Amino acid sequence: MHVCGLLIECPGREPTPVPLTGVSVQARIIDLVAEVTIEQRYVNRETQPIEAVYLFPLDEGAGVCKFTAEIDGRSIEGVVKETKEAQTDYEEAIQSGHSAFLVEEKLPDVFKAKVGNLAAGSGAKIRLTYVTELKVEGGEIRFYLPTTIAPRYVPPTDHSSVAKDLASINYTQESHYRVDFNATVRMGSAIKEIRSPTHKIAVSHDSVNKPMDGTLKLDDVVTSMDRDLVVYIKVAEPNQPRLIHEKSSNGSTAVMLSLVPSFKLAEQKTELIFLVDRSGSMAGSGIEQAKQALKLFLHSLPTDCYVNIAGFGFSYEELFPSSRKYDEVVLNHAKAYAEQLQANLGGTEIFNPLEQIFQKPPIDGYLRQVFVLTDGEVSNADQVLGLVRRHSGRTRLFALGLGSSASHHLVEGMARAGNGTALFASLEERLEKKVMQQLQDALQPALTDIKINWEGYDETEQSTTPAQPVQTEKTLMGYGKPLVDPEAPVPPTEKPEMKLRQAPCDKMIPPVFDGKHFIVYALLADDAHQPKWAEVIAASPVGPLSLKVHLNEQNSEEGQLVHCLAARKLIQLLQDREENDNAKKEIIQLGCRYGLTSRYTSYVAVDPKEQKELKESWMMMKSRDIPVQVAHGWGGAASRMRRGAPVPAMSQMGSGPSLYSALSSLTMPQMACTTFSAPPPMAMPMMSNRAPMMKSMMRSVNPVFSLDDPVPNGIEMESLCRNAPADESLSFLGGSTHRNQPQENTDDDKLMKLVSSQNFDGSFKLETSIAQLLDTTTDDITQAGQKSSYPDQVWVTAIALAYMTLALAQLQTSWMLVAKKSEKWLQSQHLADQDACKMAAQEYVKAKLHL
Secondary structure: OOOOOOOOOOOOOOOOOEEEEEEEEEEEEEOOOOEEEEEEEEEOOOOEEEEEEEEEEEOOOOOOEEEEEEEEOEEEEOOEEEEHHHHHHHHHHHHOOOOOEEEEEEEOOOEEEEEEOOOOOOOOEEEEEEEEEEEOOOOOEEEOOOOOOOOOEEEOOOOHHHHHHHHHHOOOOOOOEEEEEEEEEEEEOEEEEOOOOOOOOEEEEEOOOOOOEEEEEOOOEEEOOOEEEEEEEOOOOOOOEEEEEEOOOOOOOOOOOOOOOOOOOOOOOOOEEEEEOHHHHOOHHHHHHHHHHHHHHHHHHOOOOOOEEEOOOEEEOOOOOOOOHHHHHHHHHHHHHHHHHOOOOOOOOOOHHHHHHHOOOOOOOOOOEEEEEOOOEEEOHHHHHHHHOOOOOOEEEEEEOOOOOHHHHHHHHHHHHHOOOEEEEOOOOHHHHHHHHHHHHHHEEEEEEEEEEEEOOOOOHHHOOOOOOOOOOOEEEEEEEOOOOOOOOOOOOOOOOEEEEEEOOOHHHOOOOOOEEEEEEEEOOOOOOOOOOOEEEEEEOOOOEEEEOOOHHHHHHEHHHHHHHHHHHHHHHHHHHHOOHHHHHHHHHHHHHHHHOOOOOOEEEEEOOOHHHHHHHHHHHHHHHHOOOOOOOOHHHHOOOOOOOOOOOOEEEEOOEEHHHHHOOOOHHHHHHOOOOOOOOOOOOOHHHHHHHHHHHHHHOOOOOOOOOOOOOHOOOOOOOOOOOHHOOOOEOOOEEEEEOOOOOOOOHHHHHOOOOOOOOOOOOHHHHHHHHOOOHHHHHHHHHHOOOOOOOHHHHEEEEEEHHHOHHHHHHHHHHHHHHHHHHHHOOOOOOOOHHHHHHHHHHHHHHOO
16 A cells, blocks of 8 residues: 555656545454555546556565456456566557556565556556564564655666666655555454554454454544554463464465464673664654664673674764774763764665675674664665675674664565564654664574474475485495486476475574564475474574474464465565576466465456557557655654645666765755755765766756755755754644654653663662652762662662662563663672662662652
């Protein structure tokens, strides 16, 4: 779904919009998976037919499994074919006087649809259905609906068709249609809460009669979808393992093994590198959130580790030339560095920074863990993912996507390729909790070498490659080698159909982390035995950990949802690998068999009704553009524009850098004025020699706009978030615009205030900030400790622990590692009665807070 609407893919585009009258979304959330149907409604009120094109975002892991179109009451079913064949069918249908539709995957999270020969006065409905897995974060199930495509940075070297599509989008601050969203929820255990940090929602839930069922919808009339819709569902038993069988109408069976593992292992020694996106699109609340999260991250590190901080944009900056052993000096340096971070390094050139980190020699005895915090708005994601994958043997990567429309393809893909985890935070969510979840994942070993045993199947029946016979005779001439000459041509043979095909196979199963959703599928042959149980066996530092999950007959379903998820998982794994002809053939086969779009398969639908007037006028089809609504908070902008004024296109011009490159390189004071001029060398050293070239390229694309010209079409830049006061940040909820008033002294603020007084070893120093939190004085705190003969540092540390436990209990995920380090330090002081000290501190805090 999405705000992008229809765009026209024809020469000589005109600014007249194709009227988008409404968007409806219906979601069916079933435990840890979801099925989503999106409908867009259009009317061509012109006198001639049009061909229209629209770009829209989807969940990165989603499988588009159904596409239908309706024109003047006629329903047309889409068919999946190899993309080249689908494109040919589409073009031939248009030239023959038929209306036609085409849906292609440009990136795993960006799709492109064409509507050809939409006749004058005709209305069109477009319906797209996809299935997707859901994540578990902090014990809550997370559902999200992408709504807009944020401007992507296009490197000068990226000449792909995807880059051209992304760079050609025009942007606006407004949309003029209604959006409806409705969802049904069915969980495996009782629902405790359904909430959304991004939108106002109305929830219906009967906790007495139907505790596992619920519904939700947008609470108000929404005419603006400038941010992803995020919903969290809290259930009574999120860790309950399940084995589900699904029978399709054609007789095939698919199996899904789903669980949220729970385990605790001893911490491992680590080198921790925090890589922060400092490109222009991170300006405003994005970079401010990153700074706060980084400070908490630094105080949560174990005492025995190495640490470094780096930032990237056009250039790359490091705090230290190489990671430094964590101590008090390093902590203070790092905090000072975090405090001065700004989104002032230009475009999102993420490839080179990662390459430089990977090329550094590892530190003996310490596992390298890289944390990437980015809004993920780049066009060359596949190049980046290949780099991460090649270095995953000695570097694990965790990715955190920030903002209203972070690229899930880049963020999820980096985490998969780097054997880490991916999390996302909207601008309405605090980032500290997410960063702490990933730090905990990094410090604790993950489970690896996962093996799945299915009841009724041995390993050979699941194998995809038959074993090659070898020489068993104990001779010096060939023992243990293949009996067949490896250089001899191998005659082509048909692969026997596997009775059970696991997705992913054992060798491809990613590491398993505590509290993260683990899911494996199996596709069964029509006559295959249906397993009654599945056993998971995982390697760990303490030996194998295992779990056997039995089939509950109540978990036998009918339909195609699990089939599509299993096939989509196979396609995703194949697309994640380095490309080869065999993988391509397998992707096409899976896509066509299960009706799924992919890099090589697309949906095509042709109206069987031939219209003479369309056949005669298809070469005269009109072109119409509808701009994309810019993502909330993108680049820190909270600018209020005159109604209807579009934002300049983030176009890629020839072989040079995109306009986005130029805009993101400008410093904020320059951006605040109403003209764009080339930045000085200090603002963007790598771009200084490109400015004249950019100006000429801009004029070649749009002769009335260059870097020296005023912003076109009457855009009035009244404010930018980064230089505006906090209450200038705009929020669009329920279709209305209101200001986010800053909340003073929130619990998160109190936690940051407290943590700032912690030393690297976990102890706390007595500072005015702690006294202010307790509404007392430092002298009073000191005197209370002296009454029981506790040293000042011991007493203050005990008070800090008591304050977190009593006053900030709901933020436990955020301060857990801070407290763990403090507990360790207290134990190292060998107090006569540590429990008595902690109890006395709790009583003191209770008295001061009147608890």
